[in-house]
Amino acid sequence: VLGARGNGFLRRLVLGSTAERLMRRSARPLLVVRQAPHEAYRRALVAVDFSPWSAPALALAHRVAPHAQLVLLAAYEVPFGEKLRYAGVDEATVERYREAARLEATRRVHALAEACGLRAAQWTAHIVEGDASLRIVEQEAELGCDLVVLGKHGRAAGVDLLLGSTTRHVLAEGSSDVLVSTARD
Numbered sequence: 494v495l496g497a498r499g500n501g502f503l504r505r506l507v508l509g510s511t512a513e514r515l516m517r518r519s520a521r522p523l524l525v526v527r528q529a530p531h532e533a534y535r536r537a538l539v540a541v542d543f544s545p546w547s548a549p550a551l552a553l554a555h556r557v558a559p560h561a562q563l564v565l566l567a568a569y570e571v572p573f574g575e576k577l578r579y580a581g582v583d584e585a586t587v588e589r590y591r592e593a594a595r596l597e598a599t600r601r602v603h604a605l606a607e608a609c610g611l612r613a614a615q616w617t618a619h620i621v622e623g624d625a626s627l628r629i630v631e632q633e634a635e636l637g638c639d640l641v642v643l644g645k646h647g648r649a650a651g652v653d654l655l656l657g658s659t660t661r662h663v664l665a666e667g668s669s670d671v672l673v674s675t676a677r678d
Contacts, residue, residue, distance in 0.1 A: 497527045497664075516645060516660075516673060522553055525664055525671040528639065534558035538619075538638040538669075540566050540629050540659070543601050546644025549676035551609050554642040557672055561640065563616040565606060566632055568625040569598040595620055626662035633669050642672045 495511060516523055537558045541547040554563055571577070571591045578587060602618045619636070621628045633641050643660050664671055
């Protein structure tokens with residue numbers, strides 16, 4: 494457990510050295526606390542990207558906050574969306590790709606929740622378009638979440654020496670406690 498102080502730039506400086514070093518070296522989950530404890534977690538946003546870290550992050554969220562409503566957040570982007578527009582592909586075709594990406598993310602979130610044994614009353618799906626790091630911080634505030642749970646690396650898991658940019662951004666810019674799972678399937 495690590496306490497966080499400061500905002501934005503100051504938090505990035507403080508967390509950059511300590512939290513990143515702990516996450517690089519630890520095989521244990523890390524909880525970065527921003528709020529004074531006053532009650533059990535009520536709503537936990539669990540960011541899922543369907544990587545090998547998603548299911549363990551979801552299981553960890555359920556263990557740490559067993560009575561919290563879990564919000565499974567998946568951020569998607571239209572594959573090659575800007576390139577398609579630049580190439581002159583019509584907006585209706587791009588919209589079909591967007592809808593297909595949204596439906597696939599929705600299907601995968603439901604499959605993940607089922608595979609993890611969650612009951613329907615325990616969780617809600619929240620599927621948003623855009624960059625994951627920005628959407629997580631945005632939705633954390635908008636949905637009133639008091640805990641954000643992330644997998645350590647997400648999709649770009651090739652190098653164990655670096656903390657993912659999504660995790661780094663959420664640690665620096667979010668306002669809720671952040672639980673980082675280091676486990677993978």
